[in-house]
Amino acid sequence: MSDVATEGRPAYDRFVRRKLLFLAGCLLALVAVAFLALAVGPVRLAPATVLEALMGRADGTAGSIVRGVRLPAVLAAIVAGGGLSVAGAAMQTVLRNPLGSPFTLGISQAAAFGAAFAIVVLGTDSLSSVGGPHVVTLSAFGWSLLSTAAILALVSYARVSPETLILSGVALGSLFTAALSFLQYVGTDVEVAAIVYWTFGDVGRATRTDLVAMAAVTVAGVVYFVANGRRYAVLNAGDEVATSLGIDVDRLRIRGMVVASLVTAAVVSFVGIVGFVGLVVPHVVRKLVGGDERFLLPASALVGATLLLAADAVARTVLAPVVLPVGILTAFLGAPLFLYLVVTRRDHW
Amino acid sequence: MRLHVSGLTFAYGEEPIVDGVDLSVAAGELLGIVGPNGSGKTTLLCCLDRILEPDAGTVSVDGDDLAGLSRAEIARRIGYVPQEDRRTFPTTVFDTILLGRTPHAGWRTGEDDREATAEVIDRLGLEPYALRSVDELSGGQRRMVSIGRAIVGEPSVLLLDEPTAGLDVRHRLEVLELLRELLADGTAAVMVIHDLNLAARYCDRLAMLREGRVVATGDPGILTPETIREVYGVEATVTNHGGRRLVIPERPFAEGIDRFDGDAD
Numbered sequence: 001m002s003d004v005a006t007e008g009r010p011a012y013d014r015f016v017r018r019k020l021l022f023l024a025g026c027l028l029a030l031v032a033v034a035f036l037a038l039a040v041g042p043v044r045l046a047p048a049t050v051l052e053a054l055m056g057r058a059d060g061t062a063g064s065i066v067r068g069v070r071l072p073a074v075l076a077a078i079v080a081g082g083g084l085s086v087a088g089a090a091m092q093t094v095l096r097n098p099l100g101s102p103f104t105l106g107i108s109q110a111a112a113f114g115a116a117f118a119i120v121v122l123g124t125d126s127l128s129s130v131g132g133p134h135v136v137t138l139s140a141f142g143w144s145l146l147s148t149a150a151i152l153a154l155v156s157y158a159r160v161s162p163e164t165l166i167l168s169g170v171a172l173g174s175l176f177t178a179a180l181s182f183l184q185y186v187g188t189d190v191e192v193a194a195i196v197y198w199t200f201g202d203v204g205r206a207t208r209t210d211l212v213a214m215a216a217v218t219v220a221g222v223v224y225f226v227a228n229g230r231r232y233a234v235l236n237a238g239d240e241v242a243t244s245l246g247i248d249v250d251r252l253r254i255r256g257m258v259v260a261s262l263v264t265a266a267v268v269s270f271v272g273i274v275g276f277v278g279l280v281v282p283h284v285v286r287k288l289v290g291g292d293e294r295f296l297l298p299a300s301a302l303v304g305a306t307l308l309l310a311a312d313a314v315a316r317t318v319l320a321p322v323v324l325p326v327g328i329l330t331a332f333l334g335a336p337l338f339l340y341l342v343v344t345r346r347d348h349w
Numbered sequence: 350m351r352l353h354v355s356g357l358t359f360a361y362g363e364e365p366i367v368d369g370v371d372l373s374v375a376a377g378e379l380l381g382i383v384g385p386n387g388s389g390k391t392t393l394l395c396c397l398d399r400i401l402e403p404d405a406g407t408v409s410v411d412g413d414d415l416a417g418l419s420r421a422e423i424a425r426r427i428g429y430v431p432q433e434d435r436r437t438f439p440t441t442v443f444d445t446i447l448l449g450r451t452p453h454a455g456w457r458t459g460e461d462d463r464e465a466t467a468e469v470i471d472r473l474g475l476e477p478y479a480l481r482s483v484d485e486l487s488g489g490q491r492r493m494v495s496i497g498r499a500i501v502g503e504p505s506v507l508l509l510d511e512p513t514a515g516l517d518v519r520h521r522l523e524v525l526e527l528l529r530e531l532l533a534d535g536t537a538a539v540m541v542i543h544d545l546n547l548a549a550r551y552c553d554r555l556a557m558l559r560e561g562r563v564v565a566t567g568d569p570g571i572l573t574p575e576t577i578r579e580v581y582g583v584e585a586t587v588t589n590h591g592g593r594r595l596v597i598p599e600r601p602f603a604e605g606i607d608r609f610d611g612d613a614d
Contacts, residue, residue: 245424290439
């Protein structure tokens with residue numbers, strides 16, 4: 001028996017090693033793309049100059065372009081792409097639905113409403129200097145948390161089934177969209193322009209302090225999901241089976257939802273709405289390395305960071321000298337990519 | 350007794366689904382639960398594993414009352430094979446069975462978890478499919494994977510919800526033969542099964558369930574025209590075939606079908 005049994009092991013070990021290799025490859029790709037993103041833009045820099053600037057040895061202009069302008073945007077793209085993708089992968093697992101994404105529970109809609117609320121009701125001009133952007137960000141974050149809390153309150157009355165969660169999220173999302181339309185209707189031209197500008201996700205918007213706050217929440221969230229990947233893999237086997245294997249299903253599901261919501265809220269509040277990354281990236285990763293959550297969650301974070309970074313680099317250069325917000329580009333690219341995935345691999349939807 | 354159940358009761362609102370069930374299963378023994386749709390068989394299994402919290406009664410495994418144990422401690426004692434594996438995103442056979450080690454593994458899977466998984470895969474003859482996605486397998490193979498996931502944690506008690514449902518004749522026999530082999534190491538098993546002839550052939554004892562109550566319990570000899578009429582409302586001929594009970598359903602009793610309330614199991 002042990003003769004044959006030992007045959008399956010090396011095969012599985014190789015299978016796992018391939019996945020680890022994939023993760024390492026993703027990390028390398030991320031570093032390479034990040035380096036590229038620092039070099040391209042309105043002013044094209046030589047790789048050597050970028051390296052020198054990163055080490056603080058470049059002259060004034062190159063140094064301030066790399067460290068002052070591009071590095072914060074690159075870091076913001078990494079954090080936002082990784083955060084949205086890991087949140088999307090987690091939502092899909094927790095809700096057991098391939099359509100799970102940071103948008104499913106109405107968080108993005110709530111954030112957009114929150115930003116509009118600050119601009120119209122609180123009269124904060126997001127372009128004014130007196131703490132303006134921070135009020136908009138805080139309002140966006142606050143309203144998305146409120147939306148999450150509302151869903152938690154709703155599902156604590158009903159049984160916490162994935163269906164209840166999705167339906168509650170859809171309902172809240174519609175509610176916030178309606179409220180946003182109302183604010184846009186009563187707002188002045190300038191306010192509506194500010195709202196529209198805010199909703200185009202743009203990683204270049206994040207300041208250094210923004211970046212630290214966003215990165216802190218996102219990194220904590222990614223660490224949580226990567227550490228608990230195994231438990232989420234059990235959740236994927238179905239509620240009864242997961243319970244029989246010793247998992248407290250309701251608690252794990254609620255925790256996953258709260259952490260994914262926090263990460264989404266943090267990202268969306270700081271950079272605006274970046275569509276489709278959270279939905280598409282987990283499906284791309286599933287196609288590449290399979291559905292095992294232990295690898296799906298970290299790989300989603302890495303692939304999402306790389307993709308958003310690449311998309312931002314393209315958005316900054318494709319219509320040069322016009323710099324497009326990356327949110328518009330991801331929506332343009334994400335939809336056809338998603339359709340392609342739907343048509344070519346219908347295994348699980 | 351490996352598994353001892355007394356006075357187990359579970360109700361949705363006012364309606365009792367499982368009503369004062371007493372059972373016991375010895376080491377290596379296979380107990381078959383038979384009864385019509387909606388008689389509470391699946392609910393009973395879920396209560397045994399505390400997937401559903403019973404309203405009254407006790408379940409103990411090897412003398413330990415489950416009420417005093419944590420979820421993980423229960424998981425180490427009882428393996429559960431659902432009727433249908435409802436996973437949303439497919440994973441490989443190896444990864445699926447490896448999940449069964451969760452009650453033993455901490456945050457990560459260790460060397461012994463992977464070793465135990467490889468051994469179970471070999472034992473179930475799933476070796477050629479180890480790295481295949483579960484949704485590429487046939488119904489019979491998928492059932493084997495579910496059983497593998499339940500036994501890889503080396504539980505004392507195995508609960509199976511209609512392991513033969515939806516399988517062809519050959520696969521039914523294979524699954525049940527395998528189950529008998531698995532019990533040779535002293536595992537006790539409770540199996541919900543619809544096919545009375547397979548139940549009579551493979552189970553050591555049967556419990557006939559009707560409206561959440563055990564109507565009759567004992568060796569397969571309890572399958573008589575009278576008990577079948579009482580439990581199922583069906584007129585049946587019961588004969589002997591090679592020393593085994595053979596049940597031939599003839600026709601439903603007109604007054605016997607006064608309740609057909611759905612497909613709860």
